[in-house]
Amino acid sequence: MDTLAQLRAGQLTGITRLDLACGLTEFPREIFDLADSLEVLNLSGNALSRLPDDLHRLTRLRVLFCSDNLFTELPACLGQCTALTMIGFKANAIETVPAAALPPLLRWLILTDNRLSELPAELGQRPHLQKLMLAGNRLQRLPESLSQCHRLELIRIAANQLTELPEWLLTLPSLTWLAYAGNPLETEADAAALDATASIAWSELRLEQQLGEGASGVIHRAAWEQPGQPATQVAVKLYKGEMTSDGSPLHEMNACITAGLHPNLIRVEGRIVGHPEEQAGLVMQLIDPSYRNLAGLPSLASCTRDVYADGTRFSAHVALRMARAIASVAEHLHHQGITHGDLYGHNILCNEHGNCLLGDFGAASFHATCDSLESRALQRIEVRAFGVLLGELLERIDSGLSDERRLQLEALQQRCCQPQVLARPGFSEIGQALAAFN
Template sequence: MDTLAQLRAGQLAGLKRLDLSCGLTEFPREIFDLADSLEVLNLSGNALSSLPDDLHRLTRLRVLFCSDNHFTQMPACVGQCAQLSMVGFKANRIERVPAAALPPLLRWLILTDNRIEELPDELGQRPHLQKLMLSGNRLTRLPQSLGQCHQLELIRIAANRLSELPAFLLGLPRLTWLAYAGNPLESEADAAALESVARIPWDELALQQRLGEGASGVIHQACWQRPGQAPSEVAVKLYKGSMTSDGSPLHEMNACISAGRHPNLIRVEGRISDHPQGQNGLVMQLIEPSYRNLAALPSLASCTRDIYDETTRFSADAALRMARGIASVGAHLHRQGITHGDLYGHNILWNPEGECLLGDFGAASFHAPADTEETRALQRIEVRAFGILLEELLERIESGLSPQQHERLQALVSDCCQPQVLARPGFAEVGDMLRGI
């Protein structure tokens, strides 16, 4: 983290990224001294409510973060920044987004956890728009113009007030990752499934080391001491109460329970009861250390694409086993009326034998199990995510794949990613194709 004193002393000349979080109530004019170099400006975690009208003087600025501040509207001056492509105003008090605030090269917009009731039609006139984060607002409709955003791949509209998913959204040719939980339009979770899961008293659990933390909660290793049984090692996820970019953590927990059991899902042992602070949590299968994340999260540059380690390589057998496993669990979830919403390599754990587990239900949503055009579209949107994943696996196979197999797998990638949403195969058909290769 950079300091205001360093900035004012001229010690940050030539800086490409500036991070300032120090209780700012006004934009420091000294930032303009970096205009010849500054590309990323992060002013999150301050008390700002406005930005200077001449912000466009930062002619190289590509990324602007102003989350966790006091803005009540998105500043119009943001739209005057000619090179700006990524804008983040998460967790402010924003009620209004003026059309003038949308920069012409906008690619990635984050407005999660605000008070927005309506978006300008001009949003659909940003042809580069690829990633749109709108969860936790008060939207009752989406601009019809979004149907023109043919590059849009990821949209988060969870926890709003939407009564329907517009047809134009479900027909977007590149839409791949969609989260819409917590809106009136969403089907209800199966109450019987939620009630059938075991209740595990908090006093039977002894937390050990922390295994990880995400936007929705913290995971610990724990010892579970059931009465009259030998202790067992498990993982415990304690959910946070705050809104995430994907939606509500409690909704994630319900989706995780409703998903049921499958060899390629992390097994849920039960739901925590009697936590002293009333915190919600799940007890889950502890994953063996041989498993690791398939990929890392997308970067600012890659936007919607995962980052793979340069050394990541698979045998053909391992890659095909992973592909079959993920297709199988995708079909299972769709039969339960669940779309995962975040089918990505970074949410998959794998080992060198090709065994894999799909995790992180933060973007999961419920849909009606009936076979309707809307249901098929929702499911085929997720099939596109699988197509991208399959292509990433194909690119990293180092041995064992014949030219004929490669050709058939590449054809499957094309089928899964074709622009006509309803012409894509379902996961059951994808699984059949993979078993035939």
């Protein structure tokens, strides 16, 4: 983190990224001294409510973060920043987005956890728009102009007031990751599955080391000490109460439970009851430490694409084993009326043998289990996510795949990603196709 003193002393000349979180109430004019180099500006965690009208003087500015501030309107000056592609104003109090606030090269817009009830039609006139984060607002509809955004791949509209998914949304040719939970339109979770989940007393759990922390909660290793039985090693996830970019953490918990049992899902042992602070939580299967995330999160540059470690390579046997497993678990979830919404390599745990587990239900949404055009389209949107993943695996196969087999797999991958949503194969057909590659 940089300091205001460093900025004012001229010690940051030439930097490309500036991070300032020091209780700012006014935009420091000294930032303009960095105009020749500054590309990423992070002013999150301050008390700002406006930006200067001449912000466009930062001619190289590509990324601007102003989350956790006091803005009530997206500043109109952003629209004059000709190089700006990514805007993040999460957790403010924004009620209005003027059309003038949308820069021409806008690619990634984050307005999670604000007070928006509508969006300008001009949003659909941003042809580079690829990622749109709107969870936790008051939206009752989306501008129909978004149907023109043929590059839009990820949209988060969970926890709003939408009563229907517009037909045009389900036909967007590039839409791949969709989260819409917590709206009136959503099908209810399976109440019987939720009621049947075992209750595990907090007093039976002894937390050990922390294993990880995400936007929705914290995971610990724990000993589960049931009366009259030896202690069992488990994982405990305690959910946070705040809105995440995907939606509500408690909705994620319900999706984990409703997903049920599958060899490629992390098993849920039960729901925690009796926490002293009434915190919601789940007790889950403890994953062997040999499992690692298949990929890393998307970067500012990659936007919607995972980042794989340099040198990541697979044999055809391992890659195909993972592909078959993920197709199988996705088909299982769809039968339960769940779309995962975040089918990505960074949400897959795997080991060197190709054994894998799909996790992170933060973007999961419920849909009707009966066959309809809407449920079919929702499932085929997720098929495109699988197609992206299959392509990433194919790029990294270094042995054991003949040219003929590669061409066949590439053809399957292209069918999964074709622009006509309902023409894509379902996961049952995908599974059958992959089964032929033994």
